[in-house]
Every structure is written in C-alpha cells, then in structure tokens.
Amino acid sequence: MGKITVEQSKHFSLDMIKEIYALDKLVYSEHMAGSIEDDANRYQKVPDAFILLKDDEKIIGYLCFFPVSKDFYKQMLESDEMYDNNIGPDDIVLYEKGMNHHIFIISMVIHPLYKSQGLFRKVLKKFKKVLIEYHNQSMYISNISGYAVSGAGEHILKSFGSELVKEVDDCGELGKLYMTDFYNFSEVFKP
Secondary structure (H helix, E strand, O other): OOOEEEEEOOOOOHHHHHHHHHHHHHHOOHHHHOOHHHHHHHHHHOOOOEEEEEEOOEEEEEEEEEEEOHHHHHHHHHOOOOOOOOOOHHHEOOOOOOOEEEEEEEEEEEOHHHOOOOOHHHHHHHHHHHHHHHHHOOOEEEEEEEEEOOHHHHHHHHHOOOEEEEEEEEOOEEEEEEEEEHHHHHHHOOO
C-alpha cells in the first residue's frame, strides 16, 4: 500500500470516470454499475460530486453525492422506483447561497482488496466536512438520502442517523431508501 489520500473532485475528467466505473463493476451488478456515459453526464454538471480515496494516484474508493431538485426529491419519495443510474443532469441542481439543498448519495464504493481496513472512514470524514462547509457558507443542507443495496451501504447510511423510508425492487435488486436531516447528520455522525 502506498500513500493513502482523500480529496474532493474539482474538475471533469473522463479518465477519472473510467477509473470509477471499473471500481463499480467490481462491486455492483451490471445493472447497478450503470454506464460511463451516464456517470459523465452527471459529473459534468457537478464536478465536485466525488470524495475520492486514493492509494498513491490510483482511485480505490469513492462516495458520490450531489444536490437534487425539489421535483426529483418529491418524486423519489412518492415513486416505487429506485433512483440510481436513471438520475439525469436535469435532476441535479447546483449549490446556491441562501437555498436549502437535498443531498442524494448515488453510490459508495471501496475496492474489495482495501475493505475491512478502516480506510473508508477517511472518505466519510471528508464527506461530513464538505457538507458542513457548504452549510456554513449559506448553501444550506436540509437532508441527506441514498439507497442502500448492500449491508455495508445500509450500515453507513444508518451511521449518519438515517432512518429507513421505504424499500423498492429494482429489476430484482432490493433498494432501501434511507434519509436523515442535516442536524442528525452533523451531530450524530461520527466517522
């Protein structure tokens, strides 16, 4: 293992998306892994959407999140559909001062060879720091949500103080929607 670092993405990079997609294919089903094109379309809209875990310069894990529109948020709560790769750039909004933002975690991954070493805690610590910084800069965070499709994902979302909102079937895969408000996230979550 080389030097482990954590950073937030800042600029669009197709090479980075390809590296992330390769990680996705290691841990998600083909259906859940999505496509490079869909990932790139979302990432071009919000280039700071990734918290990256690196071993030297190689990406070994990440957490992807972004603010979603009020319409998307409402649809997510009311629909029996799971939202993941079907989220388009129009569902995403940009951070805006003085506005409340619904944060959606679309995926969290760590390379199987790096699991059970406590490394993902570094990603979670950075994620919390970033959201608190946005909130403190008057780009308010109202809540954080995401679908768990694994026991590890469920554990992480629960650690945020999230509660189960609903379960949905997505092509035979169970997705559990978890949600917490910013207060619970910032006070309860201890990465």
